[in-house]
Amino acid sequence: MQFDTSMLIPVLPEIFILTAACVILVVDLFLKEEQRVISYGLTQISLLLAVVITLITSPGETRIIFDGSVVRDGMSDLLKIAIFIISAGAFLYAKDYLRDRDLFKGEYYVLGLFAVLGMMVMVSANSFLTVYLGLELLALSLYALVAFNRDSAESSEAAMKYFVLGALASGMLLYGISMIYGATGSIGFQAIGEGLANPDVNKMVLVFGLVFVVIGLAFKFGAVPFHMWVPDVYQGAPTAVVTFLGSTPKIAAFALAMRMLVDGLGGLHADWQYMLVILAILSMGLGNVFAIAQGNIKRMLAYSTISHVGFILIGILAGTTKGYTAAMFYSIVYAAMALGAFGIVILLSRRGFEAENLDDFKGLNERSPWFAAMMLLVMFSMAGVPPTVGFFAKMFVLEAVISIDMTWLALVGVFFSIIGAFYYLRIVKLMYFDKPLDNSPLEAGIDTRIALSVNGLSMLALGLFPAGLLSLCAAALS
Amino acid sequence: MTFEKFVFYIFAAILVFAASMVITRRNPVHSALFLVLAFFSSAGIWLLAEAEFLAIVLILVYVGAVMVLFLFVVMMLDIDLATLRAGFIKYMPVGALVALVMAIEMFMVVGPANFGLDKMPAPAAQGPGYNNTEELGNVLYTVYMYPFEIAAVILLVGIIAAIGLTMRKRPETKYQDPSQQVKVKKADRLRVVKMDAED
Known part of the structure; x- marks a missing residue:
C-alpha cells in the first residue's frame, strides 16, 4: 500500500473526534469543580465542528480507503451527521441532570465522545474487523457510562448485566465472522460479496456463520428474543445516560445491519430475510404487549424501543432500496423521538427526585402546558399518529414490505402498533385529564427548554414535510 | 502418520483434556491452572502451524499476564461456591x-x-529465511493500520473507564505528602519543655 496524506481526508471526522476527546480528557484534569462546564462546552463545540467537517470533506462519491477497511459514502455521511446532532442533544439534556446529582464529571463527556467515535467507525466500516472494533469501542464506552453513578447498586447491576450479555453477543458475532472467513477466505465486505457469487462456496458453513452474525446483531439491536438486557439497563442506568444510550446507538445498529447484512452478506438475502422476519414479529409483539404492563416510564420506553426495532428490521428485510431508505428514515426519526421522550423525563426529575413512574406525568398540562404539548407530540409520533413524523416512518416501512408482496407482515405491524398506541396515549391521558400529584415547578435552564421545544416541534415539522429527510435518505443510499 | 501429525494429536488431546477440566473443577484455582495448560497446548499447536509469534504472544500475554491477574482475583475474592452451584x-x-x-x-x-x-x-511451508514476526508487523502497520489505531483507542477507553469507575477520593484516607515531609523543621516536631527536676 502506498501511503498518501490525502487518504486521511475522508477519515478527518473520525480523527477530529478522537483528537477532541483526548484534548477534553486532558483539559478536564486542570479544571476546578465549578469550571466543569468548560468540558461540556468543548464537547458540544466538537460535535458541531464535526458536522461541519463531515460536510466539507464529503467526497460526493463512494471512496474505499485503508485497504478496504473504511468506506466513505452518502450513507455514512448522513448517519454521522444525525449521530452528531442527536448526541449533542443528549449531552445538552444530561447537563442539568448530572449537575444536580453530583455526577457532573468530564468522564461522561469523554466517554460519550468515544462512544460517538465508535458509532462513526461502525457507520463507515467496510470489513468485519472494522465493524467489530467500532462496536466494541461503542459498547465499552456505554458499559462505563451505565455504571457511571458508582454509588447506585442499581446502576452497577445494570452495567454488569449489560457487560456480560454484551460480551456474549460479541462472542457470537465473532464466531459467526470466523465461519464466514472460513468459507470465503476474507473479512472485507467486497471480497465476501465476490466470494458469495462463486458457485463453489460452501453454503452450509456460510449460513451457519450467518446465524451467529444475526444473533450478535439482534443482541445489539435489543430484538426479541435477545432483548433481556434492554429493560434492566434502561431502568438501572442514570436517565442522563439512557438518553444517550437509547437514542443514537439505534442509528449505529441500523448501520451495523446495513454494513454486515447488505454490503457484506447481501448474497445471502434469502437466508437472512426470514431470520429478520421472526425477529421483527417477536419484537413488535412482545415489545408492545409488555410495555402496557409497565408502571416505570423508563421500562416502558425500553419495551417501546424493542417494538420500534421490529419496524426498523422490517425495512431492512425488504431487501430493496426503498426498504433500506425507509429503515434509515425510521432509525433517525426514532433516535430523535427517544431523545425527546427521555428529555422530558429528565425535565420532570430534579435533585433527589427521579420522575420514573407513570404517575409522575399526571397533570403535566397544569404544571406546564408547553412541555405537556411537546410530550404529546413525541408520544403521538411514537404511536404513529398523523401528522407527526412517526406515522410516516411507519408508513414508509410498511409500504416497502407491501411492495415485496409481504402484505401479511405489514398487517402484523399495523396490528401491533395499534396495541402499542394504548400505552403512548395513556401518557397523554395522564398529562391532560388527571390531577397533578405534586405541583413543584419544573426547573430547567433556558438551553434545555429551547432544545426540548425544537425536539418536540421537529416531530411535527418533519411530519408535515417528510419529503426533505426522506429524499436525503434516498440520496444517501443511491 | 508423520511426526508432525503425532505431535498435533498430543497437543490437541492435552488441550481438550485441560479445557474440560477448566469447566468441571470445583476449585476455581485449579480451573485457572488448567486454563494455563490449555493455553500452553494451543501455543504448541500454533507453533506447528508456523505461527511462532502468535504462540509466544499467547504465552506471554495470556499465561504471563492475564492468568496471573486472574489467579490474584480468584484468590482475593471470597467466592461463595454454594450459590454459584445453586x-x-x-x-x-x-x-x-x-x-x-x-x-x-x-x-x-x-x-x-x-x-x-x-x-x-x-499452507506450503516457508523457507528458512522467513520471519513470521516481520510479516505480521508489515501487514499490521500498513494494511491493518486503521483497525490497529481503533484497537489502541479501545485500550484508552478501557483505561479511562477503569480509572473513572474505581478511583475514589475518600476524605478519611490519610496520605503522606513527601514534599511536606522533607520541609519539616525541628521546631515543628520537637517541643522543649522546661520542668523542674523531680526528687
Missing part, C-alpha cells in the same frame, strides 16, 4: 440438551466434511 441441577437437563444439539450441529458444520484437510489444505 440451580445447577435444575438447569442441567435443558442446558445439556441445548449443548448436545449445538455440539452435533457444530460437528456437522465444522467437522471434516467442510473443513477437512482436502477442503482446507495446510
Whole structure:
C-alpha cells in the first residue's frame, strides 16, 4: 500500500473526534469543580465542528480507503451527521441532570465522545474487523457510562448485566465472522460479496456463520428474543445516560445491519430475510404487549424501543432500496423521538427526585402546558399518529414490505402498533385529564427548554414535510 | 502418520483434556491452572502451524499476564461456591440438551466434511529465511493500520473507564505528602519543655 496524506481526508471526522476527546480528557484534569462546564462546552463545540467537517470533506462519491477497511459514502455521511446532532442533544439534556446529582464529571463527556467515535467507525466500516472494533469501542464506552453513578447498586447491576450479555453477543458475532472467513477466505465486505457469487462456496458453513452474525446483531439491536438486557439497563442506568444510550446507538445498529447484512452478506438475502422476519414479529409483539404492563416510564420506553426495532428490521428485510431508505428514515426519526421522550423525563426529575413512574406525568398540562404539548407530540409520533413524523416512518416501512408482496407482515405491524398506541396515549391521558400529584415547578435552564421545544416541534415539522429527510435518505443510499 | 501429525494429536488431546477440566473443577484455582495448560497446548499447536509469534504472544500475554491477574482475583475474592452451584441441577437437563444439539450441529458444520484437510489444505511451508514476526508487523502497520489505531483507542477507553469507575477520593484516607515531609523543621516536631527536676 502506498501511503498518501490525502487518504486521511475522508477519515478527518473520525480523527477530529478522537483528537477532541483526548484534548477534553486532558483539559478536564486542570479544571476546578465549578469550571466543569468548560468540558461540556468543548464537547458540544466538537460535535458541531464535526458536522461541519463531515460536510466539507464529503467526497460526493463512494471512496474505499485503508485497504478496504473504511468506506466513505452518502450513507455514512448522513448517519454521522444525525449521530452528531442527536448526541449533542443528549449531552445538552444530561447537563442539568448530572449537575444536580453530583455526577457532573468530564468522564461522561469523554466517554460519550468515544462512544460517538465508535458509532462513526461502525457507520463507515467496510470489513468485519472494522465493524467489530467500532462496536466494541461503542459498547465499552456505554458499559462505563451505565455504571457511571458508582454509588447506585442499581446502576452497577445494570452495567454488569449489560457487560456480560454484551460480551456474549460479541462472542457470537465473532464466531459467526470466523465461519464466514472460513468459507470465503476474507473479512472485507467486497471480497465476501465476490466470494458469495462463486458457485463453489460452501453454503452450509456460510449460513451457519450467518446465524451467529444475526444473533450478535439482534443482541445489539435489543430484538426479541435477545432483548433481556434492554429493560434492566434502561431502568438501572442514570436517565442522563439512557438518553444517550437509547437514542443514537439505534442509528449505529441500523448501520451495523446495513454494513454486515447488505454490503457484506447481501448474497445471502434469502437466508437472512426470514431470520429478520421472526425477529421483527417477536419484537413488535412482545415489545408492545409488555410495555402496557409497565408502571416505570423508563421500562416502558425500553419495551417501546424493542417494538420500534421490529419496524426498523422490517425495512431492512425488504431487501430493496426503498426498504433500506425507509429503515434509515425510521432509525433517525426514532433516535430523535427517544431523545425527546427521555428529555422530558429528565425535565420532570430534579435533585433527589427521579420522575420514573407513570404517575409522575399526571397533570403535566397544569404544571406546564408547553412541555405537556411537546410530550404529546413525541408520544403521538411514537404511536404513529398523523401528522407527526412517526406515522410516516411507519408508513414508509410498511409500504416497502407491501411492495415485496409481504402484505401479511405489514398487517402484523399495523396490528401491533395499534396495541402499542394504548400505552403512548395513556401518557397523554395522564398529562391532560388527571390531577397533578405534586405541583413543584419544573426547573430547567433556558438551553434545555429551547432544545426540548425544537425536539418536540421537529416531530411535527418533519411530519408535515417528510419529503426533505426522506429524499436525503434516498440520496444517501443511491 | 508423520511426526508432525503425532505431535498435533498430543497437543490437541492435552488441550481438550485441560479445557474440560477448566469447566468441571470445583476449585476455581485449579480451573485457572488448567486454563494455563490449555493455553500452553494451543501455543504448541500454533507453533506447528508456523505461527511462532502468535504462540509466544499467547504465552506471554495470556499465561504471563492475564492468568496471573486472574489467579490474584480468584484468590482475593471470597467466592461463595454454594450459590454459584445453586440451580445447577435444575438447569442441567435443558442446558445439556441445548449443548448436545449445538455440539452435533457444530460437528456437522465444522467437522471434516467442510473443513477437512482436502477442503482446507495446510499452507506450503516457508523457507528458512522467513520471519513470521516481520510479516505480521508489515501487514499490521500498513494494511491493518486503521483497525490497529481503533484497537489502541479501545485500550484508552478501557483505561479511562477503569480509572473513572474505581478511583475514589475518600476524605478519611490519610496520605503522606513527601514534599511536606522533607520541609519539616525541628521546631515543628520537637517541643522543649522546661520542668523542674523531680526528687
